[in-house]
Amino acid sequence: MTTNREIKCQPECDAEKLLKLLSGKWKPQIFRLAVEGPLRFSNLLRQIPGSNKQSLSVALNELVEEVMLEKQIIKQKPLHIEYVLTDKGRSLLGVFRELEALSDNQEPKQ
Amino acid sequence: MTTNREIKCQPECDAEKLLKLLSGKWKPQIFRLAVEGPLRFSNLLRQIPGSNKQSLSVALNELVEEVMLEKQIIKQKPLHIEYVLTDKGRSLLGVFRELEALSDNQEPKQ
DNA sequence: ACAATAAGTCAGAAAAACATGACTACTAAC
């Protein structure tokens, strides 16, 4: 009889996989930018100073693999690729909001 | 005029620090066990298969440092140490619940 | 004094994550 079941997560549960998916070095920034609109590779490189092609490429592929982003080939004049937030990806915003709420509350700084 | 400000987080914001704090290899499991009651070092080692002293020690110290856990010396018969979830630590459960809600919803498996 | 239990620390090794620079593939313009 477990009276306190506030977290029901098991060792290698989905929640932990999800957490891991969010916590790469550049993933949070990618999310942050993705909510503002479709991402393009070369833009990301410019918009995330200190990052690099390889790491961004890996991060994007992982996020596409987990259906957080969708990769779309835009067949227009200069033919390019857009990474768009999926519904699943969008649903993760709640997690970020929770995190923000906490850091706002707990470290009010003056 | 940013019309879509769903995430206001800046590159090295508190939310990302928080995320990083949660995402060590053993931290989520430590949290999961901490909500069920005070932790003891030797118990953790047994309860988290595959972990090791060094890593748990580092993780616990970080969590204590960030006031997620409190270290208490119990002056009783076999004199031992307990790591207890603080209010701050408890407030992080919301993040885990968000994560769980998502993984439940999105991968219903059957 | 000696052994046992609890809670670690420390140095070094191994594994995982991340970064760099050179290179590739495709398209379109000149």
Place this chain on the structure above:
DNA sequence: GTTAGTAGTCATGTTTTTCTGACTTATTGT
């Protein structure tokens, strides 16, 4: 056919994280 733009991959190297096993400190029991 050469140049330029976009979107990468690849091999390699560096850095960070995690693991292992030996050692330490403190308390209690015999």
